[in-house]
Amino acid sequence: MRQRTLRPAPAPASVAQRRQQLLPNGVLGMLIFVITEAMLFAGMISGFLIVKANAPEWPPLGQPRLPAGETAFNTAALLASGASLFFANRAYKVWPNRARLPLLAALALGAVFVVFQGIEWVALIREGLTLTSSTHGAFFYLIVGTHALHAVAALVALGWSAWLLSQRRLRPGTLQAVSLFWYFVVGVWPILYFQVYLA
Amino acid sequence: MAETIATPGAHDDHGHEHHDEGWVKKYLFSTDHKIIAMQYMFTGMAMAVIGGFFAYAFRMQLAFPGMEVPLWGVVTSAEYNSLVTNHGTIMIFWVAMPVLIAAFGNYLIPLMCGVDDMVFPRLNRLSYQIFFVSAVVLIWSFFVEGGGFGGAWTAYPPLSAKAEYSLTPSGASLWLIAVALEFVAFLMGGINFVTTAMNSRAKGMGIYDIPMVVWMIVIASILFMASVGPLIAGAVMLFFDQQLGTAFFDPAQGGDPILWQHLFWFFGHPEVYVVLLPAMGIVADVICVMGRKKLFAYRTVLFTAIGTGVLSFTVWAHHQFIAGIDPRMAHVFTITTLLISIPIAEMCFCYIATLYGGSLTLNTPMLWALSFIATFLIGGVTGIFLGASGADIYFHDTYFVLAHFHYTFFPIAIIGTFAGFTFWFPKMFGRMMNETLGKIHFWGTIIPFNLIFLPLFVLGAAGQHRRIYNYDNFPELALPWMQDLRILATLSLIVMLGFQLVFFYNCYVSLRRGKKAPANPWNANTLEWLAPSPPPHGNFGDKLPEVYRGPYEYNHPDRSEDFWPQHVPN
Ligand SMILES: [Cu+2]
Numbered sequence: 132m133r134q135r136t137l138r139p140a141p142a143p144a145s146v147a148q149r150r151q152q153l154l155p156n157g158v159l160g161m162l163i164f165v166i167t168e169a170m171l172f173a174g175m176i177s178g179f180l181i182v183k184a185n186a187p188e189w190p191p192l193g194q195p196r197l198p199a200g201e202t203a204f205n206t207a208a209l210l211a212s213g214a215s216l217f218f219a220n221r222a223y224k225v226w227p228n229r230a231r232l233p234l235l236a237a238l239a240l241g242a243v244f245v246v247f248q249g250i251e252w253v254a255l256i257r258e259g260l261t262l263t264s265s266t267h268g269a270f271f272y273l274i275v276g277t278h279a280l281h282a283v284a285a286l287v288a289l290g291w292s293a294w295l296l297s298q299r300r301l302r303p304g305t306l307q308a309v310s311l312f313w314y315f316v317v318g319v320w321p322i323l324y325f326q327v328y329l330a
Numbered sequence: 331m332a333e334t335i336a337t338p339g340a341h342d343d344h345g346h347e348h349h350d351e352g353w354v355k356k357y358l359f360s361t362d363h364k365i366i367a368m369q370y371m372f373t374g375m376a377m378a379v380i381g382g383f384f385a386y387a388f389r390m391q392l393a394f395p396g397m398e399v400p401l402w403g404v405v406t407s408a409e410y411n412s413l414v415t416n417h418g419t420i421m422i423f424w425v426a427m428p429v430l431i432a433a434f435g436n437y438l439i440p441l442m443c444g445v446d447d448m449v450f451p452r453l454n455r456l457s458y459q460i461f462f463v464s465a466v467v468l469i470w471s472f473f474v475e476g477g478g479f480g481g482a483w484t485a486y487p488p489l490s491a492k493a494e495y496s497l498t499p500s501g502a503s504l505w506l507i508a509v510a511l512e513f514v515a516f517l518m519g520g521i522n523f524v525t526t527a528m529n530s531r532a533k534g535m536g537i538y539d540i541p542m543v544v545w546m547i548v549i550a551s552i553l554f555m556a557s558v559g560p561l562i563a564g565a566v567m568l569f570f571d572q573q574l575g576t577a578f579f580d581p582a583q584g585g586d587p588i589l590w591q592h593l594f595w596f597f598g599h600p601e602v603y604v605v606l607l608p609a610m611g612i613v614a615d616v617i618c619v620m621g622r623k624k625l626f627a628y629r630t631v632l633f634t635a636i637g638t639g640v641l642s643f644t645v646w647a648h649h650q651f652i653a654g655i656d657p658r659m660a661h662v663f664t665i666t667t668l669l670i671s672i673p674i675a676e677m678c679f680c681y682i683a684t685l686y687g688g689s690l691t692l693n694t695p696m697l698w699a700l701s702f703i704a705t706f707l708i709g710g711v712t713g714i715f716l717g718a719s720g721a722d723i724y725f726h727d728t729y730f731v732l733a734h735f736h737y738t739f740f741p742i743a744i745i746g747t748f749a750g751f752t753f754w755f756p757k758m759f760g761r762m763m764n765e766t767l768g769k770i771h772f773w774g775t776i777i778p779f780n781l782i783f784l785p786l787f788v789l790g791a792a793g794q795h796r797r798i799y800n801y802d803n804f805p806e807l808a809l810p811w812m813q814d815l816r817i818l819a820t821l822s823l824i825v826m827l828g829f830q831l832v833f834f835y836n837c838y839v840s841l842r843r844g845k846k847a848p849a850n851p852w853n854a855n856t857l858e859w860l861a862p863s864p865p866p867h868g869n870f871g872d873k874l875p876e877v878y879r880g881p882y883e884y885n886h887p888d889r890s891e892d893f894w895p896q897h898v899p900n
Contacts, residue, residue, distance in 0.1 A: 154529070156449045156529050159528060160521045163521050163552070164555075166555060167517060171562055171563050172559070174559050174561070174562070174596070178563065178586075178589050178593065181586060182586050263574065263575045263576055269578055273578075
């Protein structure tokens with residue numbers, strides 16, 4: 132296993148490394164991936180909107196309303212997490228160790244979001260909203276569940292970055308790429324929240 | 331700052347140390363882009379053999395209903411459905427995509443951009459491994475209880491959503507899983523292609539010095555990744571409908587079956603360009619080298635391809651003209667669909683202008699490239715009838731549609747592949763291919779191909795509907811002349827499949843006894859011809875090339891030689 136350190140690399144042999152790049156490889160790769168992800172959510176949301184528009188009543192008869200108020204609190208936590216990560220990135224550029232605190236704060240706030248969303252799910256299932264109870268439930272769990280999976284994956288990546296940072300092995304490209312993914316998870320949520328919970 | 335610290339790059343992940351690797355490590359678990367390209371190429375070809383065999387089995391049933399088909403047996407109606415479904419699925423997702431994008435992309439992008447490997451080599455290896463698993467899952471789905479999925483490659487619900495309709499309780503879900511895995515594999519590949527071509531090129535290679543085939547694969551990858559999201563969403567929903575009892579596509583419980591068609595075709599139409607563009611790129615490179623001329627209007631071709639890609643997102647509902655969409659919407663999609671034929675025609679004109687006045691060498695790769703333009707034009711022109719909603723009401727779901735898209739997909743997936751394969755064969759394997767066998771194979775493929783699908787245009791125009799297992803049950807479609815045309819198409823298919831043996835024999839003979847290929851047998855300009863044939867691990871040795879000009883400087887007036895390689899200073 133090769134050690135990755137923050138030392139400048141020995142004279143790079145590859146053209147890939149000598150080129151002035153607009154975006155580092157990891158960030159560009161992640162950007163393309165995020166475009167695909169954005170289209171995935173666009174597909175789900177447009178399907179949801181079409182079914183909702185054609186339904187005589189929404190939410191369908193006998194189905195619980197979604198807890199928009201409690202979720203607003205979660206939304207705030209998630210947005211705060213995104214902001215915190217933004218400050219972590221800025222601090223990292225000045226002095227990597229200073230990124231530690233905002234990075235951990237972003238992690239904690241993200242975890243709050245995921246845990247409270249989970250609690251909300253348990254309550255909704257008790258009230259009779261399930262995957263098969265109606266298309267309302269099906270779309271709710273599909274869209275919010277897909278987002279939750281992304282949030283968990285992104286938190287794992289953030290935790291991994293925090294660990295690398297503590298080992299002094301975190302490279303700027305890695306932090307930028309992981310951050311980009313988390314910004315996407317944070318940024319897409321208000322749209323989902325508005326369409327699924329409020330509109 | 332990022333530049334001073336080790337950037338993630340090819341070297342970091344694999345380096346140039348030549349350790350003694352075993353065969354398994356070298357050929358099965360390599361991160362070398364050329365090995366991965368060959369893995370994709372040979373897997374794709376193996377799948378093409380399966381897909382071709384399926385076509386043989388169901389064409390025999392159509393020509394001689396109820397006959398005991400040699401090597402298969404009697405084709406039951408369920409088997410017939412499964413055969414046509416999986417023929418389409420295999421040929422598009424397991425042949426056209428892996429060969430045109432993954433194999434040629436992996437092989438050509440680092441070589442033509444003058445670097446040693448992809449920027450994410452391990453992601454690249456993982457991409458192939460997932461692709462391989464997806465192929466295994468698909469083949470497995472043929473053998474489960476109820477047999478392989480038979481709801482057509484478009485998998486419309488409710489037929490695909492409920493086991494009581496499809497009668498393939500496990501086959502339908504395995505089919506979906508296989509397709510989903512395949513998409514994951516191409517997502518990884520696509521990220522690699524775009525990042526490598528944009529971020530790691532030889533010194534001096536500006537964006538207008540990139541060979542057209544690389545551009546086309548990059549644009550195709552972006553198109554794929556921008557269009558596949560909604561289909562993945564739809565596939566998850568369909569899987570839930572199949573396995574968890576949700577009702578996304580079940581109108582009885584508030585769902586919407588047409589929704590699937592939108593999600594599917596939002597991907598499905600750009601997908602045509604995803605496979606078309608790499609083939610167009612291959613053809614561009616072949617005709618420039620074999621015609622000894624500069625590509626006519628490089629930038630026009632490039633921007634036209636990008637424009638086509640953008641436009642291809644706005645045409646999908648031409649597949650739903652008779653599915654009950656608002657006729658006013660149908661007008662909109664008629665207009666966009668007819669519009670998209672303009673940029674593609676423009677590209678074809680640029681290619682013809684490239685050929686005009688060139689000194690053409692009519693060898694095997696060139697014959698394939700020229701026949702690509704000719705046959706694809708027929709495919710494009712017949713598409714105009716289907717894009718116009720008025721005509722489509724009659725033609726929808728007839729063999730006219732089928733013949734139309736085989737006149738597009740066959741040039742793309744088969745002719746384009748053979749053009750590229752015979753053109754880069756000397757580079758890939760270090761041997762020249764046998765020209766005589768190559769030409770026999772070419773004529774033995776191209777003539778029967780036309781004899782398969784021209785009769786099907788006629789049958790479609792006469793009203794022959796698709797997805798019918800036995801026309802004897804439809805007296806007005808079972809007229810003797812119609813049956814004769816069906817038999818002609820089937821016999822032509824058998825002849826064409828037979829001539830593919832010539833290709834495999836040619837590969838075998840050329841690999842064993844072919845003339846040793848020099849580094850640059852065609853006197854071509856692009857960087858891959860600078861590397862030895864076949865290129866070693868790391869491609870260019872210790873000194874990576876630098877680029878001084880565009881890729882297509884043939885017959886430049888200031889030079890005595892008729893070519894001017896990109897890496898030569900002056
Ligand atoms: Cu289309």
